[in-house]
Amino acid sequence: MTKATLEHVNMTVSDPQRSANLMRDLFGWHIRWEGPSMSGGHTIHVGSDDQYLALYTNENVKAADPSFRKGEPMNHVAMTVDDLDALEAKVVAAGLKPFGHDDYDPGKRFYFFDWNAIEFEIVSYA
Structure with missing residues (x-):
């Protein structure tokens, strides 16, 4: 059987820099990469050398007011x-x-x- 590890989770957020700063402060992580997303918008990868969160946004997300919808998805x-x-x-x-x-x-x-x-x-x- 092949052993698997979680490499990253990609999340849509309203302000990737604010979210990345929180993850850096809470967990001592670092910015691994930052730049334009292949789908348009902007992404920051924050985490350890082996695992990270990809924090994505675009202009539509920035303008939206996120609301809680637990479990979706x-x-x-x-x-x-x-x-x-x-x-x-x-x-x-x-x-x-x-x-x-x-x-x-x-x-x-x-x-x-x-x-x-x-x-x-x-x-x-x-």
Whole structure:
């Protein structure tokens, strides 16, 4: 059987730079690439050397007011961290609201929505 790893997730956002800055602050990631999208618009790849989020926008997206439609088509993106409390403090400092705190076997978690109504789950198994 071939082992697979997740290379990237491509998301449409209203402001890729703001979203990339949040990911850099929360996770210590870096901008891997930035430029015009092959479909028109602009994309920023932010992540580690092996995995990243592709943050895409175009003029139609920038003008839209994103609204929450959980599950259409994605429910959330989950990230693991070593220090859940430190990451939550960064989420709050960014002006975002954590919710759904839960201790479960084998870890702890919380959720937050970014400015595009994309839900993130933050998990710690430490």
